Amino acid sequence: MGWLNSPASDTQISHRNRLWLYLVAAIIMLLLVIPTLIVIPMSFSDSQYLAFPPETWSTRWYDEYFGSKKWMRATITSLKVGLLTTLVATPLGTMAAYALFVSGHRVARMLFVILITPMIVPVILIAIGTFYVFGRAGLNNTITGLVLAHAALATPLVMIVITAALRSYDLDQERVARSLGATRLKAFFAITLPQIKFSVITAALLAFLTSFDEVIVSIFVSGGTNATLTKHMFSALRDFIDPTIAAISTIMVLISTLLLLVTQWIGSR
Secondary structure (H helix, E strand, O other): OHHHHOEOOOOOOEOHHHHHHHHHHHHHHHHHHHHHHHHHHHOOEOOOOOOOOOOOEOOHHHHHHHOOHHHHHHHHHHHHHHHHHHHHHHHHHHHHHHHHHHHOOHHHHHHHHHHOHHHOOOHHHHHHHHHHHHHHHOOOOOHHHHHHHHHHHHHHHHHHHHHHHHHOOOOHHHHHHHHOOOOHHHHHHHHHHHHOHHHHHHHHHHHHHHHHOOOHHHHHHOOHHHOOHHHHHHHHHHHOOOOHHHHHHHHHHHHHHHHHHHHHHHHHO
């Protein structure tokens, strides 16, 4: 138990003095994780209704999910939109973050705040506004509309990640390359980008997760054959309780967890 008396930080506060903080953190984590842990065993129930704990274990609802054309079409749509959103949001967010960071002007700070407003404004307001504008432009219920809407939500996240990476990067290296004759574009791709590539990859994974897990905007913008997986799940919960949702939720949790672990691993590099 000697670790209890050892310093927990540079302030020499011991772990013993922080036990209350560890306890509060553990309780919060349990409250966040327990609902997910309950869904996973529910997905292996053979019951027609959601039941915990399962009386009979079965992969019935996984078979129902993988054998359903409706669910598979929605899954492919979500994956397609997620990948396209990543391809749009990652370069846009990287370029915006780089331009505003290099500028250093006071106006750049204001622009940064404006560009990350999708993370500040309630998503329901963004969904309503997007639905109205896309309705006029004929983009509702289309892949293009979904990608543009999700990119608007993912780009601010990319900007924050890339800006954090640039703050730990020495821009003098790029200035030296430019002083030796390289253009700004060539200096960026040859000097800067290789050194922040792990942050770019992390931002891309987070952009994909933002799109793949998004619900509210998808409810307003997607529909028909281009409805996303999350919209179908919401409709299934609204109309009737389909245990297939538990199986889909488990798969989505596994995908999200795997991608988050990958981002943590990349971040540690």
